Structure formats: C-alpha cells, structure tokens
Amino acid sequence: MTRSPHEPSGEPNPFRALALDRLRCRTSVKWRAYPDDVLPMWVAEMDVPLAEPVVRALTDALALGDTGYPAGTGYAEALAGFADKRWGWDGLAVERTAIVPDVMLGVVEMLKLVTGPGDSVVVNSPVYPPFYQFVEHMDRRVLEAPLGMDLRIDLDALEEMFRQATAGGRRAAFLLCSPHNPTGTLHTSDELAAVAALAERHGVRVVADEIHAPITAGGAEFVPYLSVPGAESGLSLMSASKAWNLAGLKAALAIAGPAAAADLARLPEEVSHGPSHLGVIAHTAALRDGSSWLDALLSALDDNRRLLADLLAEHLPAITYRPGEATYLAWLDCRALDLGGGADPADVFLRRGRVALSSGIPFGTGGAGHVRLNLATSPELIREGVRRMATALDRDGTGEGPGP
Numbered sequence: 001m002t003r004s005p006h007e008p009s010g011e012p013n014p015f016r017a018l019a020l021d022r023l024r025c026r027t028s029v030k031w032r033a034y035p036d037d038v039l040p041m042w043v044a045e046m047d048v049p050l051a052e053p054v055v056r057a058l059t060d061a062l063a064l065g066d067t068g069y070p071a072g073t074g075y076a077e078a079l080a081g082f083a084d085k086r087w088g089w090d091g092l093a094v095e096r097t098a099i100v101p102d103v104m105l106g107v108v109e110m111l112k113l114v115t116g117p118g119d120s121v122v123v124n125s126p127v128y129p130p131f132y133q134f135v136e137h138m139d140r141r142v143l144e145a146p147l148g149m150d151l152r153i154d155l156d157a158l159e160e161m162f163r164q165a166t167a168g169g170r171r172a173a174f175l176l177c178s179p180h181n182p183t184g185t186l187h188t189s190d191e192l193a194a195v196a197a198l199a200e201r202h203g204v205r206v207v208a209d210e211i212h213a214p215i216t217a218g219g220a221e222f223v224p225y226l227s228v229p230g231a232e233s234g235l236s237l238m239s240a241s242k243a244w245n246l247a248g249l250k251a252a253l254a255i256a257g258p259a260a261a262a263d264l265a266r267l268p269e270e271v272s273h274g275p276s277h278l279g280v281i282a283h284t285a286a287l288r289d290g291s292s293w294l295d296a297l298l299s300a301l302d303d304n305r306r307l308l309a310d311l312l313a314e315h316l317p318a319i320t321y322r323p324g325e326a327t328y329l330a331w332l333d334c335r336a337l338d339l340g341g342g343a344d345p346a347d348v349f350l351r352r353g354r355v356a357l358s359s360g361i362p363f364g365t366g367g368a369g370h371v372r373l374n375l376a377t378s379p380e381l382i383r384e385g386v387r388r389m390a391t392a393l394d395r396d397g398t399g400e401g402p403g404p
C-alpha cells in the first residue's frame with residue numbers, strides 16, 4: 001500500500017512551537033539526563049506541545065476529578081477507527097484486544113503467553129535496546145537475525161534462527177519491530193507475509209511491536225502485521241505514545257489475530273490494572289481527534305529528513321544516512337569517520353561537541369559505529385546538532401569536520 005505525500009493539514013508545524021529555553025523547563029529524561037550545555041537528541045521524546053484534542057480531554061477529566069481506574073473499550077474502538085481510516089485495515093476486532101500498561105510491558109506479557117523460561121526470542125538486530133533487556137530479564141534467550149545490508153529483513157537469516165530457536169521441540173517467538181527502530185525501515189506486505197509463512201512453517205509465534213505505526217514518511221504506508229495472509233496467530237502491541245508524544249501517559253493495546261484469541265484470553269486480569277486512566281483518555285483522544293495534528297507532524301518530519309540529509313552531505317559527508325520511511329529517528333553510519341581506536345561516535349559527539357545521541361552499541365549486532373539521532377525537533381536545533389557534531393570532529397578549527 002502507498003499513500004500520497006502529506007497534504008497541508010491547516011495545523012502549524014508543531015516543532016516550531018517551543019523555543020529551546022521552554023524545552024529546557026521540561027523535567028523528563030530527555031532534558032534532565034545531561035547538563036544544560038548538552039543538546040539532547042537521543043531518547044524518543046518529541047519537542048512538541050500536546051495536540052489540542054489531547055489537552056482538552058485531559059483538562060476535562062481533571063476538572064471532573066476523573067482520575068480513577070480505566071474501563072470500557074473506547075481506546076480499542078478509537079484505534080480500530082484510526083486503523084480503518086489510516087491504513088485501510090478493518091480487521092482490528094475490539095473483542096480481541098486488551099489494555100496493557102505500555103508497549104514493552106505488553107510485549108513481555110505476550111511473550112509469557114507463547115513461550116516459557118529458557119525459550120528463545122528472535123530479533124532483527126540492530127534493534128531497540130529494551131528488546132534485549134526485557135527479554136533477558138524474563139529468562140528468555142535472545143537470538144539475533146541481523147538485518148541485511150539494505151537494512152531490510154533477511155529472510156534466510158531469519159529462517160536459520162527459527163530453526164535454532166525451535167530445535168528440540170522448544171517453543172519460540174519472533175519479536176518483530178514494525179516499523180523498525182532504529183533504521184526507520186517500513187516492512188512491506190510481501191515481507192510480512194513471508195515472515196508469517198516462515199513462522200507458521202517452524203512453529204514460531206510472532207509478537208509485533210508496532211508503536212511507531214502512525215509515523216510514516218510521505219508516499220509510504222504502514223502495513224499492520226495482523227493484516228497480512230498467514231498472520232492469524234500473531235499478536236501485536238500498539239499505542240498512540242510515539243506519534244502524539246504520550247510516553248508519560250501510560251496505556252497501550254494488545255491485539256490478537258483470530259487464531260491467537262485464546263492466548264490473549266489467558267492474560268492475567270491484573271495486567272489491566274497497570275495502565276493509567278488518564279493515559280487511556282489521552283490515547284483515545286489522540287486517535288479519534290488528533291489526525292490533523294498528526295498530519296502536520298508528519299509533514300514537518302518529511303522536511304526534517306531532507307534537512308538532515310542536506311546538512312550531513314555538506315558538513316559530514318563521511319556519515320552515511322538513509323532516510324527511513326517511518327519513525328522520527330535517524331540511523332547514522334559513522335564507521336567511515338576517523339575516530340581512532342574504535343571509539344564510540346556517540347561518546348565523541350558528546351564529549352567534544354556537547355550533543356547527546358544514542359550509541360549504536362546497545363542496539364546489538366550491526367550497531368557498533370552507528371548513532372541514532374532524534375529528528376523530532378525544530379529545524380534550528382537540527383542545524384545546531386549537526387554543527388556540534390562537525391565541531392566534535394574538527395581537526396583544524398574550520399568546523400567542517402573530516403572529509404570522506
């Protein structure tokens with residue numbers, strides 16, 4: 001599926017709403033993990049105000065004192081409506097959903113349903129670091145099926161890991177990151193159908209983290225894993241968290257394919273106690289009424305991807321950047337930089353340039369020599385971030401950094 005480039009929504013560019021001095025008043029981890037002289041461009045928080053429908057919903061709830069426990073299916077209904085309008089997917093059945101505290105805790109609960117202690121969970125490295133942390137903490141073994149050189153799923157590598165994971169008749173799962181974090185790769189319908197066929201052949205259960213699903217580049221379309229042929233036994237986690245900057249308002253949805261409904265029905269009742277009622281209210285409002293705001297965001301991200309590509313080509317041409325089709329994250333290959341001694345480029349940029357990026361090392365195999373940069377900020381701060389990166393590599397005082 002494809003979509004046309006983002007049309008103007010009538011909403012202002014949300015990245016231009018807050019100046020740096022206002023952003024530094026925030027108390028979240030992005031703005032408190034480093035000293036004030038560091039420009040933070042690392043963790044997945046966006047430099048935007050909340051969408052007005054979300055503000056209204058939260059304000060009304062607070063005015064009512066509506067701060068109890070979550071109830072009802074409004075969140076699932078809002079996501080089903082959004083999926084139908086946005087992706088042309090009418091297969092999200094509200095009765096096959098469950099509210100979970102957030103996407104990663106939902107991933108943990110889904111993996112508990114389909115695997116046991118000591119079983120293997122396959123991932124496509126380099127991938128979101130909590131995939132390793134959470135899976136290993138729950139006494140499962142991580143097996144890597146690295147992405148190909150084109151940063152897409154390598155089906156041969158995936159099948160080999162499926163064979164290893166299920167050796168001896170053990171249960172196994174594939175934790176799919178879709179869209180992929182950190183590369184921004186948007187998996188196609190054919191790729192996902194091939195994944196489903198491999199999973200069925202080897203008896204591997206697929207759990208899809210689809211938290212970045214609403215954030216696509218112009219001309220690209222997200223394909224829900226559960227919408228492809230053969231994915232009936234899959235499980236998915238979705239939320240409005242990334243697209244509307246709601247990480248601090250905890251709530252997500254677990255979604256089961258038709259053949260996984262019985263698995264989801266075994267989810268312990270106490271899991272539903274974890275989400276925030278205000279989080280559910282916020283996510284529901286975003287999905288129901290926040291599309292115009294989202295369109296403005298997506299258009300601005302298209303501009304930011306182009307801007308970053310131009311700035312890197314001009315000032316840091318040794319860095320390879322393939323703009324992703326999804327997410328607001330940029331995966332930068334810094335291996336051609338002359339850093340010496342195998343230095344981590346994120347450490348160099350922080351120490352010498354006072355710009356904080358995510359190190360590629362925790363993303364697993366294929367991550368070393370890379371950094372992840374958060375594009376969800378103003379054009380001015382992107383320019384300043386690249387300027388600081390170039391300064392960090394400057395050898396002669398020109399500020400232009402090394403050549404290719």
